[in-house]
Amino acid sequence: MIVGLSCGMLASSGCTMPWWQIPELCWLLLGTVLLLGGCWGPETLRSRVAGVSAALFGLMLVLALFFWAPGGEAFGGFYRWDGLSILFKRLFLFGGFIASWMMLRSPDGPVAHRVEYVALPWFAVVAMGLMASAGDFAVLFVSLETLTITSYILVSMERDRGTSLEAGVKYLVMGGLSAAFLVYGIALLYGSCGTLRFDEMAGRLPGALAGDMGPVVRAGLLCVMVAVGFKVAAAPFQWWAPDVYQGAPVPITGFLAVASKAAGFAVLLRLLWGPFGGVRDTLAPMVAWLAAASILVGNLGALSQRNLKRLMGYSGIGHAGYLLMGVAAGSAAGVEAVVYYLAGYAVAALVVLGLLGGLVDRLGGAEMRHLNGLAKREPGLAWLMLVGLASLAGLPPLAGFLGKWMVFAAAFQAGLAWLVIVAGVGVVASLYYYLAPVRNMFFESPPPDAPPLELDLPFRTCVSILMGLAIILGIAPGPFMATIGRLLAGL
Amino acid sequence: MSISPLFVIIGAPLLGVLALLFRVPARLVALGSTGLMCVGALWAAAGLPADGGMYYRQGFDWLDAAGIRVTLGLGVDGFSLPFVMLTCVVALAAVMVTPRNMPRAAEFYACLLLIAAGAAGSFLATDLFFLYVFHELALVPTFLGIGIWGDGPRRVFVTFQTVIYLAAGSIVLLAGILGLLWVLRNASGSAMVSTDLAALRDLAASHAPGAGAQRWVFGFLLAGFGILVGLFPFHTWAPRAYAVAPAPVAMLHAGVLKKFGVYGLIRVGLAVLPEGADAWRGWLLVMLLGNILVIGWATIGQKQLNDMLGYSSVMHMGYLFLGVAAGTNLGLTGVVLLSVGHGLSIAGLFAVSGMVLERSGTLSMGQLGGIASRLPTLGFAFAVLGLASVGLPGLANFAGEVSILFGSWGARSHWAWGPMPALSWGVVAAAFGLILSAVYMLRATQTVFFGAGGSVEVEVRPIPVAWRVAVFLLIGCLLAAGLAPAGLSAAASSGLAEWFGGVGL
Numbered sequence: 002m003i004v005g006l007s008c009g010m011l012a013s014s015g016c017t018m019p020w021w022q023i024p025e026l027c028w029l030l031l032g033t034v035l036l037l038g039g040c041w042g043p044e045t046l047r048s049r050v051a052g053v054s055a056a057l058f059g060l061m062l063v064l065a066l067f068f069w070a071p072g073g074e075a076f077g078g079f080y081r082w083d084g085l086s087i088l089f090k091r092l093f094l095f096g097g098f099i100a101s102w103m104m105l106r107s108p109d110g111p112v113a114h115r116v117e118y119v120a121l122p123w124f125a126v127v128a129m130g131l132m133a134s135a136g137d138f139a140v141l142f143v144s145l146e147t148l149t150i151t152s153y154i155l156v157s158m159e160r161d162r163g164t165s166l167e168a169g170v171k172y173l174v175m176g177g178l179s180a181a182f183l184v185y186g187i188a189l190l191y192g193s194c195g196t197l198r199f200d201e202m203a204g205r206l207p208g209a210l211a212g213d214m215g216p217v218v219r220a221g222l223l224c225v226m227v228a229v230g231f232k233v234a235a236a237p238f239q240w241w242a243p244d245v246y247q248g249a250p251v252p253i254t255g256f257l258a259v260a261s262k263a264a265g266f267a268v269l270l271r272l273l274w275g276p277f278g279g280v281r282d283t284l285a286p287m288v289a290w291l292a293a294a295s296i297l298v299g300n301l302g303a304l305s306q307r308n309l310k311r312l313m314g315y316s317g318i319g320h321a322g323y324l325l326m327g328v329a330a331g332s333a334a335g336v337e338a339v340v341y342y343l344a345g346y347a348v349a350a351l352v353v354l355g356l357l358g359g360l361v362d363r364l365g366g367a368e369m370r371h372l373n374g375l376a377k378r379e380p381g382l383a384w385l386m387l388v389g390l391a392s393l394a395g396l397p398p399l400a401g402f403l404g405k406w407m408v409f410a411a412a413f414q415a416g417l418a419w420l421v422i423v424a425g426v427g428v429v430a431s432l433y434y435y436l437a438p439v440r441n442m443f444f445e446s447p448p449p450d451a452p453p454l455e456l457d458l459p460f461r462t463c464v465s466i467l468m469g470l471a472i473i474l475g476i477a478p479g480p481f482m483a484t485i486g487r488l489l490a491g492l
Numbered sequence: 493m494s495i496s497p498l499f500v501i502i503g504a505p506l507l508g509v510l511a512l513l514f515r516v517p518a519r520l521v522a523l524g525s526t527g528l529m530c531v532g533a534l535w536a537a538a539g540l541p542a543d544g545g546m547y548y549r550q551g552f553d554w555l556d557a558a559g560i561r562v563t564l565g566l567g568v569d570g571f572s573l574p575f576v577m578l579t580c581v582v583a584l585a586a587v588m589v590t591p592r593n594m595p596r597a598a599e600f601y602a603c604l605l606l607i608a609a610g611a612a613g614s615f616l617a618t619d620l621f622f623l624y625v626f627h628e629l630a631l632v633p634t635f636l637g638i639g640i641w642g643d644g645p646r647r648v649f650v651t652f653q654t655v656i657y658l659a660a661g662s663i664v665l666l667a668g669i670l671g672l673l674w675v676l677r678n679a680s681g682s683a684m685v686s687t688d689l690a691a692l693r694d695l696a697a698s699h700a701p702g703a704g705a706q707r708w709v710f711g712f713l714l715a716g717f718g719i720l721v722g723l724f725p726f727h728t729w730a731p732r733a734y735a736v737a738p739a740p741v742a743m744l745h746a747g748v749l750k751k752f753g754v755y756g757l758i759r760v761g762l763a764v765l766p767e768g769a770d771a772w773r774g775w776l777l778v779m780l781l782g783n784i785l786v787i788g789w790a791t792i793g794q795k796q797l798n799d800m801l802g803y804s805s806v807m808h809m810g811y812l813f814l815g816v817a818a819g820t821n822l823g824l825t826g827v828v829l830l831s832v833g834h835g836l837s838i839a840g841l842f843a844v845s846g847m848v849l850e851r852s853g854t855l856s857m858g859q860l861g862g863i864a865s866r867l868p869t870l871g872f873a874f875a876v877l878g879l880a881s882v883g884l885p886g887l888a889n890f891a892g893e894v895s896i897l898f899g900s901w902g903a904r905s906h907w908a909w910g911p912m913p914a915l916s917w918g919v920v921a922a923a924f925g926l927i928l929s930a931v932y933m934l935r936a937t938q939t940v941f942f943g944a945g946g947s948v949e950v951e952v953r954p955i956p957v958a959w960r961v962a963v964f965l966l967i968g969c970l971l972a973a974g975l976a977p978a979g980l981s982a983a984a985s986s987g988l989a990e991w992f993g994g995v996g997l
Contacts, residue, residue: 334558341557380599391632397625403555406621409666410558413674421670425663432659433652436635444639444648478555 018073018082024065024090025130031057032123039116047116051104054119058098065091071488074136078198081136084488085274088340089133089267092347096260097126099351102463103252103358118158122256125151129260133267138187138197138276141268145183145232148264149176152257156249168248175241179231186224190276193218199276207279222277226287229272233265235291235325236298239318243302246314251358251367254310258317258354259347266324266343270336273328274492281331289329289420295322296427303434309357309367312434313350316393319427320346326424327408330415336492337485338407341478345392345400348470352389355467356382359460363452369438374447379454381461383442385468392471394435395428400474496548497539498566498616500532501576505583505609512602519592522601526584526608533580536568544570544986546690549618560673561686565618570987574828574980575615575748575755578835581969582747583608586740588962589843591850600641603633604740611748615755620669620687623760627720627752628662631655634749637741638733643849650736657729658720665716665756668709672764675705689759693991696764703767710768713761714776721753722806723813724782731802739846742798746805747839751831754812758827762819763992769819776817777918783810785921788928792935797845797855800936804881804929805838814922815896818915821988823899828984830892832973833880837889840877840966844870847959848940851951857939861946869955871941873963878933880970883926888973891981897922 020026035057039050046053069091071084100122128151131144153176157169191197193214194205210218227238234242246254273281273288299318306312320342327339357367360382364371376383392399405428409421474481508525512518541547551565568576586604594600606629613626639651676692677685680699686692701709715726722730730750734742762769784807791803808830815827847870848863849855864871880887900922903915912920940946973980 338558376596376599387632396631397628402625402628406666407558410560410670410673413670414559414677418671418674421667425667428663429656429660433656436652436655439635440639440648440652443636444651478557479553482555482557 183228189221243314292325342404661719668712706768826895833888
């Protein structure tokens with residue numbers, strides 16, 4: 002039944018797919034079962050709910066990787082089942098899978114609330130999947146709100162820790178603000194175009210922009226872009242990210258950094274290559290400026306950070322900037338580069354955050370000084386961390402480098418040479434802060450009374466697999482890029 | 493797919509790194525992999541065709557993205573072969589001079605092997621993308637090598653300064669590479685441009701980009717490659733880095749990796765963007781005179797042996813750039829010869845200074861003295877290597893310097909001053925620089941090794957056999973290349989002629 006419900010492959014030939022085939026329904030069901038089973042189920046299930054969740058995520062990911070084929074739509078066009086949405090749904094499932102795997106072992110997680118903690122990512126993934134497939138502004142808004150509300154709970158899960166609550170509140174304020182911008186923008190666009198449907202709006206928007214309603218359309222576009230800017234943590238809408246990344250439990254930080262950022266980009270691409278397709282050239286300079294600001298703010302802000310989670314927050318802003326470069330290029334090459342970059346970023350960021358999540362309580366914290374001498378205590382883990390950081394810094398032969406190469410090349414082709422130079426400044430700055438933890442791990446001595454770092458085999462396996470992916474994506478990107486190219490062919 | 497020596501040269505160190513992940517005798521693995529590299533280099537040299545063109549070529553389609561087709565291509569020609577051989581010899585020597593009691597030995601050898609693999613790969617790549625990627629591979633091992641095993645109170649600062657400087661150079665270079673591809677694409681109007689170097693050269697010959705485009709792209713390439721080599725005024729990272737780095741890392745970096753910039757500038761810059769190179773020739777001359785005269789002067793003032801060697805290494809880069817500025821076949825052949833000679837001699841000198849540090853605990857030239865009377869091997873080795881670096885006839889550096897000076901004399905340049913073209917003035921200044929280098933090198937030899945006894949105690953015990961073998965291997969190569977430079981220079985000259993002649997593959 003699960004296969005039948007989740008695969009969606011049956012619809013590959015036809016134009017419409019039956020509503021019961023959309024995978025989000027299956028995920029929703031699984032999330033509900035996990036939640037209820039974790040609350041009232043037998044003790045054996047309740048104690049293993051994180052493991053069950055990770056296994057189910059893994060199963061869904063396998064189905065998504067091997068059985069999905071694009072084509073068709075459901076709910077009369079409200080739900081799109083195309084290559085773009087498939088690529089992003091795979092990325093969301095991957096994020097959920099790794100986050101739940103990290104929850105198995107993450108000791109800083111809130112034990113008392115284990116069931117929600119494990120089940121809520123399912124609802125978040127459902128919301129993200131719907132965002133990536135949205136064919137209508139109403140669907141987009143509802144799914145975005147679902148994701149945001151789920152994220153509030155996940156971020157502030159550790160109620161008795163001040164930073165966690167602070168992060169939750171900041172996220173709430175940010176979410177409220179961005180939702181307000183979004184709904185206001187949607188209203189203005191509806192007012193000027195008379196439709197919420199993406200495909201219909203695509204045809205009417207250029208005319209509306211040129212006509213009497215031009216200023217209203219501009220205001221509406223601006224509001225929607227601001228809301229998306231909040232979601233992907235692009236400067237100047239970035240201020241919430243470092244606090245939230247620092248305050249949230251580590252698996253949730255990883256989940257937000259990877260899946261939630263990807264969801265923001267899914268929406269951005271969906272909009273710019275959907276309803277805003279006709280006015281993309283008008284919006285491209287704005288995206289380019291957002292990219293430049295994010296690269297500078299994120300990378301320069303990260304320079305002085307001493308907390309690794311916070312550092313990942315700032316560096317995440319910088320990575321959003323590089324990703325926006327690919328979007329600003331406005332070409333198919335740019336979109337392909339963005340998808341590749343997101344995958345490479347996901348893998349590398351999860352290596353770093355995953356290791357941190359596994360080690361944080363034994364190290365005594367997530368400050369850089371807590372990493373002192375890791376290379377002497379656990380050389381293998383230190384080298385894993387080094388590979389993750391090097392990939393984030395964009396050093397070959399890792400995925401991070403190739404992602405930057407493609408994004409920069411796409412920007413160059415679009416005539417954005419100045420943006421490549423700004424990005425170069427960001428890359429050089431980023432090397433400093435990505436190497437700073439390496440200094441602590443490799444150059445410093447461990448504290449004298451350091452306890453042994455016991456990290457169990459499943460966890461090591463998970464991080465090692467992620468590192469292997471960072472290397473494989475970097476040295477053999479051919480098949481991966483071919484898949485991306487094939488799925489994005491109709492964009 | 494047949495097995496080629498190039499796979500051996502790149503694969504051996506990489507497999508060595510993989511092996512070092514497990515509990516294996518680290519030194520043996522490192523010796524084995526670098527030894528295999530040398531075997532591969534000899535094998536490749538044995539197959540060199542008379543015309544010096546690219547051979548052992550193999551290429552695989554790797555990626556088509558963003559309008560750029562990247563092929564994973566390997567090949568070697570008479571121009572790159574000397575650099576490859578230099579890499580292999582210096583890598584072997586660096587492993588051999590590493591002390592047996594090195595702390596965290598497996599990690600150290602892994603760093604050395606990664607640097608060697610990166611250097612060898614960048615010389616063997618026939619593809620612009622991989623030329624860059626292989627060189628970048630060496631960045632993290634350099635960081636770790638200097639930071640973990642370096643010496644001195646400002647170790648961490650210097651480590652960060654070096655790596656960020658090098659990364660900045662790499663990013664400027666990357667911008668130049670992407671700019672080059674973009675300019676060539678616009679000039680040729682094709683949707684897909686290949687990063688294969690020969691294809692780029694041919695494309696630039698058939699669809700030459702405009703002079704303005706050539707000028708700014710070459711400017712980026714010159715700045716990027718220049719930072720990596722330590723072209724004045726982008727040199728400040730180099731002396732400090734070499735002063736702090738452990739001897740084997742300094743050997744590999746100063747001896748081999750730094751040559752990548754000069755190699756790349758010739759292989760890519762001069763061959764693909766000749767007009768751009770013309771436009772920058774005057775500036776290049778000014779900068780390289782900064783290397784020769786300003787840095788040469790600064791070298792005389794150094795108080796630490798390692799600082800002195802680091803500065804002298806930067807100074808000699810000026811001669812390499814003089815050959816590049818000339819752009820004549822003779823001048824560029826001299827660049828190849830001097831690169832080999834300088835790489836071998838500076839590697840040997842750093843090995844000696846590393847041993848001096850190990851035995852006396854200091855490198856301050858004011859405190860050292862008379863080492864040769866107690867450790868004659870060190871004195872002999874330093875004297876020979878120092879004389880080589882000054883340009884004593886019979887050693888490889890001399891052949892290189894002479895070819896560069898002859899090749900640059902009267903070479904075409906845009907402007908003249910007084911009776912001579914600018915480059916000839918450069919030759920005069922460079923000849924004066926030879927006197928500067930004789931001053932500092934002979935003075936160091938005299939005070940540290942042959943003068944009266946110094947104020948610090950030198951620990952006298954036998955020098956390890958491996959160390960002796962390594963340094964005498966370097967000296968032997970210097971002698972061989974210096975007494976019979978014809979083989980190397982013929983290979984380099986014909987390889988360069990082939991490359992610049994624009995004859996197809």
